[in-house]
Amino acid sequence: MQSVIGSLVSVFTGVFALGEADLITIGINMIMGLSMFLPMTVGQLSFGQAGFMSIGAHIAVVLTLYAGVSFPIALLAAGLGSGGVGFLVGVPVLRLRGLLLALVTFAFAQVVEVFFLNFKPTGAAEGIRGIFPYTNLWYVFGFLVLLVAFLARLRRSRMGRAFEAVKLDETAAEAMGINVTRAKLTAFSAGAFVAGVGGGLYAHHAVFIQYDNFDFKRGVDIAMYMVLGGMDVLYGPLLGAFVITYLSTALQFLANWRWEVWGSIVILVMIFRPQGILGRDTLDIRRWREVVTGTPQRSVP
Amino acid sequence: MKRSLVFLSCALVVALVVPALAHAFGDEIVVGFLVPLTKKGASYGVQSRAATEVAVEEINAAGGIAGRKLRMITKDTEGDNALAIQLARGLIDKDQVLAAHGPQWSAEAEAVFPICERSKILCFSPTSTKPGVSAPYSWAFRNTVDENVLVPQTLKWVKENYPWVKKAAILTDVKDAYSKSLGHDTFRPRLKQFEIEVVEDVDYLTGDTDFSAHITKIKAKNPDMIAVGGTWVETANMMKEAQKQDLRVLWVGGVGMGNARIVENAGLASEGAVHNATYDKDATTEMNQSYVKRLLAKVPNETPHWPAANCYDAMKMLAQAIKQANVANTPKTLDADRKKVRDALATIKDFPALTSADGKITIVDIVGGKHAGDAIKKGTLIQVQNGKFVPVGEGKAVALKLR
Numbered sequence: 270m271q272s273v274i275g276s277l278v279s280v281f282t283g284v285f286a287l288g289e290a291d292l293i294t295i296g297i298n299m300i301m302g303l304s305m306f307l308p309m310t311v312g313q314l315s316f317g318q319a320g321f322m323s324i325g326a327h328i329a330v331v332l333t334l335y336a337g338v339s340f341p342i343a344l345l346a347a348g349l350g351s352g353g354v355g356f357l358v359g360v361p362v363l364r365l366r367g368l369l370l371a372l373v374t375f376a377f378a379q380v381v382e383v384f385f386l387n388f389k390p391t392g393a394a395e396g397i398r399g400i401f402p403y404t405n406l407w408y409v410f411g412f413l414v415l416l417v418a419f420l421a422r423l424r425r426s427r428m429g430r431a432f433e434a435v436k437l438d439e440t441a442a443e444a445m446g447i448n449v450t451r452a453k454l455t456a457f458s459a460g461a462f463v464a465g466v467g468g469g470l471y472a473h474h475a476v477f478i479q480y481d482n483f484d485f486k487r488g489v490d491i492a493m494y495m496v497l498g499g500m501d502v503l504y505g506p507l508l509g510a511f512v513i514t515y516l517s518t519a520l521q522f523l524a525n526w527r528w529e530v531w532g533s534i535v536i537l538v539m540i541f542r543p544q545g546i547l548g549r550d551t552l553d554i555r556r557w558r559e560v561v562t563g564t565p566q567r568s569v570p
Numbered sequence: 571m572k573r574s575l576v577f578l579s580c581a582l583v584v585a586l587v588v589p590a591l592a593h594a595f596g597d598e599i600v601v602g603f604l605v606p607l608t609k610k611g612a613s614y615g616v617q618s619r620a621a622t623e624v625a626v627e628e629i630n631a632a633g634g635i636a637g638r639k640l641r642m643i644t645k646d647t648e649g650d651n652a653l654a655i656q657l658a659r660g661l662i663d664k665d666q667v668l669a670a671h672g673p674q675w676s677a678e679a680e681a682v683f684p685i686c687e688r689s690k691i692l693c694f695s696p697t698s699t700k701p702g703v704s705a706p707y708s709w710a711f712r713n714t715v716d717e718n719v720l721v722p723q724t725l726k727w728v729k730e731n732y733p734w735v736k737k738a739a740i741l742t743d744v745k746d747a748y749s750k751s752l753g754h755d756t757f758r759p760r761l762k763q764f765e766i767e768v769v770e771d772v773d774y775l776t777g778d779t780d781f782s783a784h785i786t787k788i789k790a791k792n793p794d795m796i797a798v799g800g801t802w803v804e805t806a807n808m809m810k811e812a813q814k815q816d817l818r819v820l821w822v823g824g825v826g827m828g829n830a831r832i833v834e835n836a837g838l839a840s841e842g843a844v845h846n847a848t849y850d851k852d853a854t855t856e857m858n859q860s861y862v863k864r865l866l867a868k869v870p871n872e873t874p875h876w877p878a879a880n881c882y883d884a885m886k887m888l889a890q891a892i893k894q895a896n897v898a899n900t901p902k903t904l905d906a907d908r909k910k911v912r913d914a915l916a917t918i919k920d921f922p923a924l925t926s927a928d929g930k931i932t933i934v935d936i937v938g939g940k941h942a943g944d945a946i947k948k949g950t951l952i953q954v955q956n957g958k959f960v961p962v963g964e965g966k967a968v969a970l971k972l973r
Binding site for chain 2: 286288289290291294297386387393394395396398399402471474475476477479481482486517518521525527528
C-alpha cells in the first residue's frame, strides 16, 4: 500500500518538479482552502481564517515546545482551541449576513494579529523560534484525506442538506424547520477547527512563527484558493490551493512579470468561470460531450 | 471557441510543467540567491539583486573562481516565510547549489536557517539584523554587525561633543523585532552605561504617523536627546512633530535611520540627527566609486542603500570562501564541498569591503565557545548637517553646534 502511494507520489512530483517542502505547503494550503469552504457551505464568507490559523499555530507550538505534548494531540488541541474561539465568535457574529459578516471576520483576524503582537509568553514581536520540525507528508495528507472524506459524505447527509438549504435561502430553510443558527454555527466552528489544525501543521513546518505570518495578506491568499478553484464543490479549494501555491514557485523564471501573468490568469478565470474553475457542472459527463463534439445533447427529462 | 480554450489551457499546463533543467557541475559554480523582489521588501530587494549581480559580473570578469564561472540562481521569496522554505529546499535539493546567499529578512532567516542546518549547507544572510538569529545554527552566517557594537561608539561620540546631554528619552517600535531590541535591549542599558539618565520610555508601532501624544509626553520630561529604536520612515514624522511642539533635542538612531530620504521627509527638523552606519554611499574610495557607478547603471533612479552594499560584500566574501575551499565541484563531492565552503567562510578575516568604515570585515564563527556567525565591522557616524548626511568624528567633519 505504502509503495503504491509512494510510486504515485513520485510520478506526480516528477511531472510537476515538486519537492517535499512544496508538497507540504500545498497540502497545508489545501487544508486552509477547505477551512474557508466549510463556512461557505452555509453561505458564510469568512475572512477570519488567518486568525484561526494563528490561534491554532500558537496553541500547538506552546504545547509541543513548552509542555512536551505529542504532536497529534497538540494538533487536536489546536483544532479544538481554535474551534472553541470560532464558536464564541460565531454566536454574536453569525447574525450578520454577506458583506457585514466578511468585514467582522476580517476585523477578528486583525484582533488576533494584534493580540499575538503584544502577547509576551509567545514572544510578542520577536515570534517563537526553535519549533520542532514534526510536520511531514503523512500528517498533512493524512488529515487532508480524512477531511475530504468527511466533506464528501457531509454533502449527502442530513446535516449537509440542511447546510445546502440554508445557503440557498435562509428564510425558506427556517420555514422548513431547519435550525438556521445551529447550522451556521456548526459550519463556522468546524471551519475554525480545520484552520486551527492547519495552523499547527504550518508552525511545525516553518519552525518559526511570528504574528505577521498570519496577516491580512494570508487571509486574502486563503480566500483566493476558494474563489479561483471554485466555491460550490469541495474539490474547488483543493485545485485553487494547488494552482496558486505551484504558480508562485513555477513562475519564478518570469521574475517581476510573474504577477502580471498571475493576475491575467485570475481575470480570465473570473470572466469565463465566475464560480471558479471547478463547479457542479465539471463532473457532468453530458456537458463535456457537448464541449467535445460540439453538438448539444438532449437532456433526459 | 470552447475547443480552443480547452487547447489553450492544456498548452499552459504543459508549459508550466516543464521540469527544471539539470544542474551543470564542473566548469560552473552555482550559488542560490534568496531575495524579496515583489510584495513585502521589494523596495530593498530590487537594488540588492542589482548589487549582487554587479558582484557576480566583477568576479567573472576577473576570471571567475579558480577558472570556473560563477552562476547565481535568483529566487523571489516575496518576503514570505513558507515560500522562502520551499525555494530554499528547491535550491538545495533540485538545483544542488554549493551555498546560499540569503535570505534577507530576519523572519525568513529564522525559517530558512534550520533547513540549512539540517541539509548541511552554508546560508549567508547579507542583511538580517535581528540579534542572535544565526547563533543557534552552525551553518548560518550573517554579514551584519550587532547594534551592541555600534551604539556605544555613537554614545561615546555624543558625550564627547555634546557634554550637555544628561537626560534622554527612548522611542521604540515594538512591532518590529530589530527595532524593539535596539530600543529596549541596547539603548536602555547603554545609555545608563554612559551616564545618561533615561527619563521617558515610549513605545509606538510600525506605520504610525501621528506622534503628537508621544512627543507631548516626552516634552513634559524635557530631555536633551531622543534615542530611536526604529526605522527612518516613522522617525521623520517624529522629528516633524517635535519641531511643531518646539522640542529641541539631539536625535540618535541605529542602522535603521540610514536612509537619506529622512532629510527629504523631515526637512530642517532632522538637523543634527546622528546615527551609526556601516556603509557610506559617498565614500571616496576607488572601490565604492566603481561600485556605485556600476550599480546605478543597473538601477538608475535609486540612491545606493546599505542592504544592497551588504549583498555586494557578502557575494564577494562567498566567492572568496569558495576559492579558498578549493572545491572539486562534482555531484559526488557536493556534501564535502559544502562543508569546505562553510569552514572557509568562517575564517574570513579583514576582508576588503564597502560596508565597514575601515574597509575591513571579519566573520566571527565562535565566541566564547559558542557559534555566533555575525560580522565584525566598524561603523561611520553620520550626522545631518545643512540637510545632508555628513560623516563625522575621527578625522572627518566636526559636530554641528546645537546649543
